[in-house]
Amino acid sequence: MRRGPGALLSAASCSPHWPGAANRSQDHLEAVGHICSLKDAFGYENPSEIANLISAEKFEAALAIHLYKGGRLLQGSRIPFGIIFGGTDINEDIKHEEKHRVMGAVLEEASATFNWKRFLQNAGIPQDTENLHLFLLICGLRRVKDPLYLVDVFSEWHRREPHIHLLIIGPAVSCFFCFRNCPNYAPFTSRAPGVHLLQEIPQDDLHAAVKRCFAVVNSSISEGMSAAILEAMDLDVPVLARNIPGNAAIIQHKDTGLLYTDPQEFVQLSKSLMNDPTLEREIVTKAKAYVKKHHSWDCEREAYQNLVLRLQ
Incomplete structure (x- = not known):
């Protein structure tokens, strides 16, 4: 799905008496500039009808609400698509063999699914x-x-x-x-x-x-500000990094991550992390807070904006 405005198809089981997630997702997408077309999944018989609609309307991406009801119509789609799970698909549809099979096939194709x-x-x-x-x-x-x-x-x-x-x-x-x-x-x-x-x-x-x-590793000889380290911190994953100035500038040892000076110490620290869930939780929590405070998207955006203003 594009980051900027684009034409999106949303396939869902819609009811005028129960708008639910379909209308909310449409509101959210249109609020950031996307052009979103909401279609009732019950109005289409098979994926070929949706394929024709996609071709005619030149949709760039699609979302399906309910893995079986909406997702089955996007099988074989020529555009990237993602799935928003509902309650019925998780709690009921999965009990039926054929629906279960179709749902698995849809997930294999969905762009938002990691296998x-x-x-x-x-x-x-x-x-x-x-x-x-x-x-x-x-x-x-x-x-x-x-x-x-x-x-x-x-x-x-x-x-x-x-x-x-x-x-x-x-x-x-x-x-x-x-x-x-x-x-x-x-x-x-x-x-x-x-x-x-x-x-x-x-x-x-x-x-x-x-x-x-389990953990993200850094072994660099030299670093400025490692994006991989910061992303791991933001994703709640502990980091073990080589003790060099660039890494030490963003990692406080045994607080927001672990710093090692040689391969043997790396193994030693890794084992201590594996054997101490409390230490792991504390590191992950503090690292997340550090990234939110010092390296958030909003902070970065404000810094770029202020830089441009000073140049004018």
């Missing part, structure tokens, strides 16, 4: 791992990010505790880390069990993955 199992499969992480603890390192693969810094110690840790995995996500922005054509690619594969490499993925999927991981 955790598929994500693990693409990353090469065994899906049957019990008590999976996934650490996420998000960075462009270049020297200053030092993505190999924790590989050896992490692989050694994984051999002792197979449920521990490190996933490095990011594009190769330096020829030093070119995929498959460089000896330095090998540590991510056969020589380093428990360490996985995945090329960049859409931002929404990345944020969904961050929420499902």
Whole structure:
């Protein structure tokens, strides 16, 4: 769905006597400049009718209210669509085999759905791992990010505790880390069990993955203000970052995150975090508050606006 105004289709079961979520969602979308067309799902028999409507009206995205009632009509849609769950689909429709099957198929197609199992499969992480603890390192693969810094110690840790995995996500922005054509690619594969490499993925999927991981990791040699760290804080995920000035400027050790000075300390701190749920909750809560106070969207917008005003 576009960030700016666009033509949106909303498919829902509508009643003039019970406007409910359909009309509220339309009001919310139009309030930010979208052109929203609300259609009653009961007025259409199959997805081809909705496809014709989408083509004729040139809709750019769609929302369906109720996974079965509205969502089934968007199957095979040529535009991105999302689903707003209701009560009936979750509590009743799921009990019926055919409706359950259709609902599952719709979710597979919905743009707003993150498939955790598929994500693990693409990353090469065994899906049957019990008590999976996934650490996420998000960075462009270049020297200053030092993505190999924790590989050896992490692989050694994984051999002792197979449920521990490190996933490095990011594009190769330096020829030093070119995929498959460089000896330095090998540590991510056969020589380093428990360490996985995945090329960049859409931002929404990345944020969904961050929420499902145990912690976000930073191993950079130098940082200004890491967006990955701040986003993890905002998403209620603990951060373990290399103790360098840029990271220490936004992380207070054992308060809003954990700072390590070498790979061995990284493992030590990770284990303490895994074994102390209270510490994890405190770090996550304080980090969220820190981001809200110092790095919120509103604060950033105001700073840019003030900068432009000073330039005039």
